[in-house]
Amino acid sequence: MPKLVLCSLTTGCAALLLGAYLLFWWQSGQHTADTRFWSSQQLSVVVGSRLPTKDGIRVKLDAVGRAVLISSPSNMVLSDYAQIHLRFLDDSLHSSVALIWKTTKGGNRIFSLDHYTPVQRSIWIPTSNVPAWKGTALELGIVLDGRPGDELTLAGFSAPSPSFSNHLKSVYFQWTSYSSWDMTSSNHYQGIAATNATPKPVPVFAALLALSLLSYAGLLFTGRAHKRFDLRVVAVLTVACWLGLDALWQTRLLHKLHNTHASFSGLKSTEKLAAAAPSGEIYSFIQKVKHHTNSPQYRFFLGSRGDYEGMRGAYYLYPYNVLWRRYGPELPDKAIFRRDDRIVLLNPSEIRFNKETGAMILPNQDQLPVEVLMVDDIGSLYRVL
Numbered sequence: 001m002p003k004l005v006l007c008s009l010t011t012g013c014a015a016l017l018l019g020a021y022l023l024f025w026w027q028s029g030q031h032t033a034d035t036r037f038w039s040s041q042q043l044s045v046v047v048g049s050r051l052p053t054k055d056g057i058r059v060k061l062d063a064v065g066r067a068v069l070i071s072s073p074s075n076m077v078l079s080d081y082a083q084i085h086l087r088f089l090d091d092s093l094h095s096s097v098a099l100i101w102k103t104t105k106g107g108n109r110i111f112s113l114d115h116y117t118p119v120q121r122s123i124w125i126p127t128s129n130v131p132a133w134k135g136t137a138l139e140l141g142i143v144l145d146g147r148p149g150d151e152l153t154l155a156g157f158s159a160p161s162p163s164f165s166n167h168l169k170s171v172y173f174q175w176t177s178y179s180s181w182d183m184t185s186s187n188h189y190q191g192i193a194a195t196n197a198t199p200k201p202v203p204v205f206a207a208l209l210a211l212s213l214l215s216y217a218g219l220l221f222t223g224r225a226h227k228r229f230d231l232r233v234v235a236v237l238t239v240a241c242w243l244g245l246d247a248l249w250q251t252r253l254l255h256k257l258h259n260t261h262a263s264f265s266g267l268k269s270t271e272k273l274a275a276a277a278p279s280g281e282i283y284s285f286i287q288k289v290k291h292h293t294n295s296p297q298y299r300f301f302l303g304s305r306g307d308y309e310g311m312r313g314a315y316y317l318y319p320y321n322v323l324w325r326r327y328g329p330e331l332p333d334k335a336i337f338r339r340d341d342r343i344v345l346l347n348p349s350e351i352r353f354n355k356e357t358g359a360m361i362l363p364n365q366d367q368l369p370v371e372v373l374m375v376d377d378i379g380s381l382y383r384v385l
Contacts, residue, residue, distance in 0.1 A: 004216065005236045012212030012237075016204070021164050028128070028162050033080035036159040038071045038140075043157065046070050048144070055089060056155035065148045068100075070141035071157070078103070078137055080162065082128035083170045086142065087156030092119040093178070093259050095146030099125050103135035112143070118178045118259065119144070119152060124170040126198055174198040175248050178255045201248050209241040279312050282346065285378040286316040289344055292374055292381060296320050301337070303330035304346040304379075313346045313379075329363035337368060337384045346379040353382070 040057040048067030051058040059067040084099055099113040111132040115125050127133045144152055160166040175198075216233055264272045273283045300317055302324040304310040314324040323332070330351055331343065343360065345351050352361045359367035360382060370382040 001230060001232055001236070004219065004230070004233050005240070007219065008212045008216040008233065008237060009240060011215035011218075012208050012210075015211045015215070016208050019207075024164050024167055028082060033077070033159075033161060035161045036073065036076060036081075038073070038157045040154075043069045043071050043141075043154075046141075051151065053153060056087075056153050058151060058153040059144065061095075061144065061146050061148055061150045061152075063148050065146050065150070067144040067152070068141060069144075069154065069157075070139050073137045073140050076137040076140070076159070078127070078133045078135060081159040082126065082162050083160055083166060084125040084127060085156065085158045085160050085166075086123040086125070086154065088119055088121055088123070089153040089155050091121060091178075092146060092150065092152055093262055095119040095144055095150060095152060097123065097125075098143040098145070099127070100139075100141050100143055101133075101137055102139040104138050105135050106138075119146075120178055122173065123177070124173040126170055126174070171198055175201055176251055178252075178259065201245055205241045205245040208244075209238060212237045212241070278308075281378050282309060282312045283316050285346075285376050286313060286344075288374065288376065289317070289342075289381050290320075293342060299323070299338075299341045300344055301331055301341060302344045302346065303349050303351050305330065305348045305350055306346065309346045309348070313344065317344070331362055333364060334362060334366040334368050339384060341384040342373075343370065343382040343384065344379060345382075347377075349379070353380075358385075 043057055045057070045059055046068045048062045049060045051060055057069070059069065061067050078101070086097065095118060097115055097119055099115065101111050102109070103111070113125065113127065113130055113133075115123070142154075142157070146152070213234065216237065220229060263275055267275060270287075274280045274287075276283070296319065298320070300320050300322045302310060302313050302317065302322060304313060304324075307326065310324050310326065314322050325332075330345075330349060351363070353359075353370070353372065354361060354367070357367065358369060358371070360370045362368055369385040371385055372380065373383055374381040
């Protein structure tokens with residue numbers, strides 16, 4: 001039985017790789033572009049500061065925790081390249097990277113592809129299914145976000161040639177790299193292709209199981225199995241494919257465990273809430289609002305066009321008397337407000353404050369006299385006069 005299992009599984013893997021290669025050749029076999037590399041001399045730091053280093057390019061994030069590196073590629077047809085490869089000297093769990101570019105026909109418009117994976121030593125960003133990844137590149141760069149003052153060293157920035165081996169490296173990275181907690185943490189598969197779609201492990205391992213079972217059936221049909229149908233072979237093949245799928249999930253789970261431990265170990269409950277991304281900034285702002293108000297007697301009206309921001313803000317304001325409308329206008333009509341009510345606006349918000357008149361312009365264009373109590377990058381606090 002072990003020989004049958006090994007032979008069936010090996011044949012299934014070979015068939016899967018052959019099918020993947022034929023699919024890759026059919027989709028992108030016409031592209032034969034050479035690999036492009038950008039050295040440290042070809043990269044300009046337009047946001048953040050550049051630090052001296054012998055290896056690559058070292059940057060320091062600015063006061064808001066951002067750095068932008070830009071290159072000017074010559075005659076680069078974006079659709080010829082299916083991945084961008086970045087190499088860093090160190091991992092940084094608190095930083096993320098995004099790809100940005102301009103095209104010759106796009107004018108001043110800047111296209112971007114967010115890649116929220118924490119910065120790792122090797123990052124493969126798939127671009128083949130991005131609608132805006134076309135035309136001739138005028139500028140190509142990356143945006144690094146993290147904690148203000150953090151330093152990162154970019155050791156390599158390249159657009160690899162569209163080869164099958166590079167495609168496999170990109171898929172392997174997507175399957176095993178660090179990622180935030182999301183539905184894929186429980187082997188969830190929506191069946192919907194994302195913008196930067198990469199083959200999902202679940203259907204790939206399902207295909208491997210099907211091909212392995214077909215291989216076993218072929219051995220039985222040709223008489224090379226020397227035995228009748230053995231249900232144990234089917235069971236072992238199923239378990240083997242399941243273990244391979246689960247190993248990927250366990251690997252990412254260990255990454256998440258390491259990330260969680262590094263972010264929250266030793267912190268108090270309130271410090272953990274403030275350190276959690278992306279709700280930590282909202283929590284810290286609402287704590288400032290509560291400290292500034294210092295009384296639960298006031299009514300709070302919360303306005304935000306962001307679903308997540310509104311729900312988080314209202315949740316953190318409890319047990320105060322809070323009104324937040326998930327659907328409809330951000331704030332109610334002027335007649336609903338009374339003196340000393342508090343209005344909390346969380347970005348993004350369409351509510352505007354007129355400094356000249358000292359009034360807030362409500363969704364129905366009525367002007368409500370208010371006093372500015374606090375303004376922050378996250379939002380603002382007002383008192384109704």
